[in-house]
Structures are given as structure tokens and as C-alpha cells.
Amino acid sequence: MTMFHEVRHAQARSVRQRLVAHIATGGSTDLAPTVLRLPARCYTDPTQWAAERQALFEELPVIACLAQDIPRPGDRALFEVAGHSVLILRDDDGQVRAFRNRCAHRSAQLMRPGDDSGVRRGRRIVCPFHGWSYDLSGRLANVPGRAGFDPQTLEDCRLSPVAAAEKDGVVFVRLRGDEPLDLPGHLRGFAPVLATLELAAMSPVQTSRLDARTNWKIAIDTYAESYHFSVLHxxxxxxxxISDVAAFDDYGAHWVLTFAERALADLVGMPEQKWPEARHAGTYFIFPNTVLVAGDIGPNGRFVRMFRIFPGETPGEMVCLFSVHIAGLSVECYQAKFGTIDDSKSDVTLEDYDVAEGIWSNLAAAGEKPDLIVGRNEPAVQAFHRAILDRVGLPI
Ligand code: FES
Ligand SMILES: [Fe+2]
Known part of the structure; x- marks a missing residue:
């Protein structure tokens, strides 16, 4: 058992007390101080959307992958979102590096989404067009037909770096700007919470992608409350x-939400010494766009389901990257617990994205539109929009 196992366990016990207290009152929940009203144009205004794409998705660190997606030197992954294509790799020293997925010769893509494992690892990155190759620090290593180029020109040719850093098993990149990533400044009080998840040990077992006709923020809103569980799901x-019962912990722009499993109702009125051992489970949000559903299965098994939501090419398009990562657990055990391994095809996902597309249709329709009302019982939805308000402001 690690120190973090104990921390997660203690956290699970204290959150469970809060949830059982909510259930004992007949179904209360953690509340925001006031109702929040959001003008429809928060979602639809093209200028607002462009400002969000720049201020949140290009200027803030976003999660490109987890450490075990590229465990060994030479391993690489492709990160293609929001109009950017980035190659993530682990170099000879074990450090994470990122580069534009673009050859210095005539801009061919070095890696494509369907590439096999031969392209996804190795000490040389070889361009599929004319065979220029690069080492793991992005330096030009070999040029076939070198006589066709003067040495001066080749001297300047290297892969274009993208700021990247690894923290507690998570690989972050920033899609614009040269300066190093400031992860402490970005994560702030959430950094110790992220450490408790021990994501460095989590191996990937599944990835998928869903393109939807809705705004990226509408999709995130659906992950941030359990108020809709009994109706939509x-x-x-x-x-x-138990719908509409949740513990909410605010870490600035980031947050943790714990939903009330129905079995907790059995603990109401029972002396706490008789409660079974608490099991860690929670929904973690890393601003601006990542939902991690993490928890324990059995004595040593852990899982994380990662949902990364990105704006698409217009305010009414988005992409969600799904992935499942496990440690101390077989894939079969994971599937037995959740019934599926592909979250992009689960009933819950289809239900959520169907509603999210319908909301977009209404907001995008012509005519006057009333504000959206975010209840006091939806504190995580409120925190998400307030964090955007802080950084990007409201559309005029
Ligand atoms: S474009 Fe890459 S080698 Fe020509
Ligand atoms: Fe949902």
C-alpha cells in the first residue's frame, strides 16, 4: 500500500460521511451560494468561442496523454485537437517532449492517426514523404540525397518544439508560445489532489473518439452534476x-465531485463503526476540459476513465477523446464492473450527447433566447463557467 492509498481512503471516508448526512436529510446536496444565469451567447457567440479556443486551449496547459501511453524512450503518441497536430514522445533521458507534427522539409505529417506501432516507437522519427529523419530531441539526423541541399539550409532544420511537461503521471502540453509550462501556477491547490490519483502507474487499455454537433461547454456541463441522473439516465x-446528491470540493478552476451511490442509503442510521470500508471513487475536473472518473476496484485495482473535450472547427462542433487506464486490475475485471470498455458507445454517453446536441439546436436557432439557469444544486457547472468568466470574460 502506498501513502497515497491511505490518503485516498481517508478522503473517501470523509466524503462518504458528507453524502450519508445529505441522504439522511431526505436528499440534500452541496449547494452554490446563488443561482447562476448564463446568456445563451456564452455558448453561441463566435467571438467568445474564438477567445476561448485561444485563451483556454492554446495558452493553458492541456492534457495530451498519460505517462504510460509513452512509457519507454522512443515511444510516441499523436495529439490532434482544436486545429493542432502534435507529436508527444519520451526522449533518451526519459523526459517528455512535444513537437509540431510537421517535417522541416515540405511540412508532411510525421505521424498519422492510423499509424502502426512501428511508427509509434523507435529512436528515429522518419518522415513518410522523402525519408528525412530526426532524433528524439528533434534534431535532423539523416537526409537522403543530401547533395540536393546546402549545409547552411539543413543546419536550421529541426522539428518545431511545443511546450510539454509531465506531472504525477500526466503529460501536459501548451499549444502556443515558447516559454516553459507553469504547472504549479495552473494546478495550484489541485496539485496535491492530482498526486493522490497515482496516475503514473495507470496503463492505457482503450481509446476512442466522438465528434458531436454541440458546443464544447455544453458537453462538459453534462459531466458536472447528478441532478439529471434519474430522468435522463x-x-x-x-x-x-441517488440523483441530485453530491459532495463538491472546489479547487479554484478545478474541482472534485463525488456522487452518492445508492448503497450509501443503507448506512443512514447505522453507527459509523459498523460501516464497511470506504472505497475511493470520484469525478475530477482539470480545467479547462478534462474529466477523470477515478476509483478503486477490489483491494488493489484502480481505474481512471478520462474524458477530454475540445472545441471543434465551429462553436457548434466538438470532439471528446475517451480513454480507460487501469492498474492492479485485469481488463476483464474492469469490464465486469462497468459493462463496457468503450465509453464513446455507452448508453450514458449517447443519452448525454443526444441532450447536448438538442441544447445546441435550441441555442443556435434564430430569435430571442432566454438565459440558461444553473441551479444552486449544480455547483460544479457554476464553477466551470465562473472559471471561464475569470479568464475570458463574457461576450459583449
Ligand atoms: S516532407 Fe518530410 S522528408 Fe520531405
Ligand atoms: Fe449524464
Missing amino acids: ARSIRDAY
Whole structure:
């Protein structure tokens, strides 16, 4: 058992006390101080959307992958979102580096989404067009037909770096600007929480992608409350959770939300010494766009389901990258618990994205539109929009 196992366990115990207290009152939940009203143009205004794409997705660190996606020197991954294509790799020293996925010769893409494992690892990055190759620090290593180029020109040719850093098993990149990533400044009080998840040990077992016709923020809103569980998810997860009962912990722009599993109702009125051991489970949000559903299965197993939501090419398009990562657990065990391994095809996902596309249709329709109302019982949705308000402001 690691020190962090104990920390997660203690956290799970204290959150469970809060949830059982909510259930004991007949179903209260952690509340925001006031209701928040959001003008429809927060989602639809093209200028606002462009400002968000720049201020949140290009100027802030975003999660490119987890450490175990590229465990050994030479391993690489492709990160293609929001109009950027970036190569993430681990260099000879074990450090994470990122480069534009663009050859210095005539701008061919060095890696494509369907590339096999031969292209995804090795000490040389070889361009598929004319075969220029680069070492893991991005330096030009070999040029076939070198006589066709003068040495002066080749001297300046290297891969174009993208700021990248690894922290507690998470690989972050920043898509614009040269200065190093300031992860402490970005994560602030959330950094110790991220460490407790021990993501460095989590191996990837599944990835998928979903393109939806909605705004990226509408999609994130659906992950940030359990108020809708009993209605929208009446056929999927309603029986597993008590709707509209949740513990909310705010870390500035980042937050943790713990939903009330229905089994907790059995603990109401029971002396705490008789409660079974608490099991860690929570929904973690890393601003601006990543939801991590993390938890324990059995004595040693841990999982994380990662949902990264990005703006697409217009305010009404978005992409969600899904992935599942496990440690101390077989894939079969994971599937037995969740019924599926591909979150992009689960009933819950289809239900959420169907509603999210419908919301977008209404907001994008012509005519006057009333504000959206975010309840006191939706504190994480409020925190998300307030964090955007802080950084980008409201559309005029
Ligand atoms: S474009 Fe890469 S080698 Fe020509
Ligand atoms: Fe949902």
C-alpha cells in the first residue's frame, strides 16, 4: 500500500460521511451560494468561442496523454485537437517532449492517426514523404540525397518544439508560445489532489473518439452534476446513484465531485463503526476540459476513465477523446464492473450527447433566447463557467 492509498481512503471516508448526512436529510446536496444565469451567447457567440479556443486551449496547459501511453524512450503518441497536430514522445533521458507534427522539409505529417506501432516507437522519427529523419530531441539526423541541399539550409532544420511537461503521471502540453509550462501556477491547490490519483502507474487499455454537433461547454456541463441522473439516465445509471446528491470540493478552476451511490442509503442510521470500508471513487475536473472518473476496484485495482473535450472547427462542433487506464486490475475485471470498455458507445454517453446536441439546436436557432439557469444544486457547472468568466470574460 502506498501513502497515497491511505490518503485516498481517508478522503473517501470523509466524503462518504458528507453524502450519508445529505441522504439522511431526505436528499440534500452541496449547494452554490446563488443561482447562476448564463446568456445563451456564452455558448453561441463566435467571438467568445474564438477567445476561448485561444485563451483556454492554446495558452493553458492541456492534457495530451498519460505517462504510460509513452512509457519507454522512443515511444510516441499523436495529439490532434482544436486545429493542432502534435507529436508527444519520451526522449533518451526519459523526459517528455512535444513537437509540431510537421517535417522541416515540405511540412508532411510525421505521424498519422492510423499509424502502426512501428511508427509509434523507435529512436528515429522518419518522415513518410522523402525519408528525412530526426532524433528524439528533434534534431535532423539523416537526409537522403543530401547533395540536393546546402549545409547552411539543413543546419536550421529541426522539428518545431511545443511546450510539454509531465506531472504525477500526466503529460501536459501548451499549444502556443515558447516559454516553459507553469504547472504549479495552473494546478495550484489541485496539485496535491492530482498526486493522490497515482496516475503514473495507470496503463492505457482503450481509446476512442466522438465528434458531436454541440458546443464544447455544453458537453462538459453534462459531466458536472447528478441532478439529471434519474430522468435522463432512467434506463442506464439511475439505479446505481441517488440523483441530485453530491459532495463538491472546489479547487479554484478545478474541482472534485463525488456522487452518492445508492448503497450509501443503507448506512443512514447505522453507527459509523459498523460501516464497511470506504472505497475511493470520484469525478475530477482539470480545467479547462478534462474529466477523470477515478476509483478503486477490489483491494488493489484502480481505474481512471478520462474524458477530454475540445472545441471543434465551429462553436457548434466538438470532439471528446475517451480513454480507460487501469492498474492492479485485469481488463476483464474492469469490464465486469462497468459493462463496457468503450465509453464513446455507452448508453450514458449517447443519452448525454443526444441532450447536448438538442441544447445546441435550441441555442443556435434564430430569435430571442432566454438565459440558461444553473441551479444552486449544480455547483460544479457554476464553477466551470465562473472559471471561464475569470479568464475570458463574457461576450459583449
Ligand atoms: S516532407 Fe518530410 S522528408 Fe520531405
Ligand atoms: Fe449524464
